Structures are given as structure tokens and as C-alpha cells.
Amino acid sequence: MRVFNGRFLRETSGLFIYLFHLENFLAVIDDTPAEIEIEGKRYSCQIVSVQGLEVQIATEKNLGQAVAEAKIQTNLWFLLELLRKKFEESISSVSGKFKMSEKLFNGLIS
Numbered sequence: 001m002r003v004f005n006g007r008f009l010r011e012t013s014g015l016f017i018y019l020f021h022l023e024n025f026l027a028v029i030d031d032t033p034a035e036i037e038i039e040g041k042r043y044s045c046q047i048v049s050v051q052g053l054e055v056q057i058a059t060e061k062n063l064g065q066a067v068a069e070a071k072i073q074t075n076l077w078f079l080l081e082l083l084r085k086k087f088e089e090s091i092s093s094v095s096g097k098f099k100m101s102e103k104l105f106n107g108l109i110s
Helices: 077-097 099-105
Strands: 002-012 015-022 032-038 041-051 054-059 066-074
Touching (some): 002 054, 015 041, 015 066, 032 054
Antiparallel strands (some): 002 015, 015 054, 032 066, 041 054
16 A cells, blocks of 8 residues: 655654555554555554554654655454464363363263
8 A cells, every 4th residue: 555745753662653644545453564665675564553544653664754655565464363363262261161061971070
């Protein structure tokens, strides 16, 4: 997605926060990992927030005070990884709760 008129907002905990204007609406959740491409160079970043046609990103690299134009590509695969972890957590927590009932119904407890 093309973004433009980027400007440096602040530095927080070693991250550089920038505000960009969006070409189109961006539907992502906060803290989504992404990449920003500026003049052919790619940098890892994170979507901090999206409000209307503005997006705040955080990057470990200082991109300067202003960025005229860039491209942002979100990495939505992280949602699948998060879902997998939550599923595995739920399986382990649920299976422990049913061990006693499994023993009872299998005739191992009298």
C-alpha cells in the first residue's frame, strides 16, 4: 500500500514513530508487523495505529524528519501464528481438566 507525507513524531524506547497519510483505507489491528519500502530499501516496522486515512508506524531505523513516499506491506501471517499458539494453549489447559473424567469413564477409577 502506498503511503505519503510521512513525518517523524517521536522516539520511544528506541523506536522511531512516524505518521503517514494513506492512499486507501487500511484494515489491520494495532501492533501488526510490516515492512516499509523507501527508495528501494526495505525496513521492518510495526503498525502502531490506524485512524481514518492516517497510519502510525514504528521502526528501529531513523528514517529522517520527513519521508515523501513509501510502500507498506503488512505481514498478516503473524495472525495465523497467534491463532496456532492460542489453540495449543487451549488444548493443553482443557485436556488437563478432563483427565479425571476420562479415568472415571474408562473404568480406571472405582
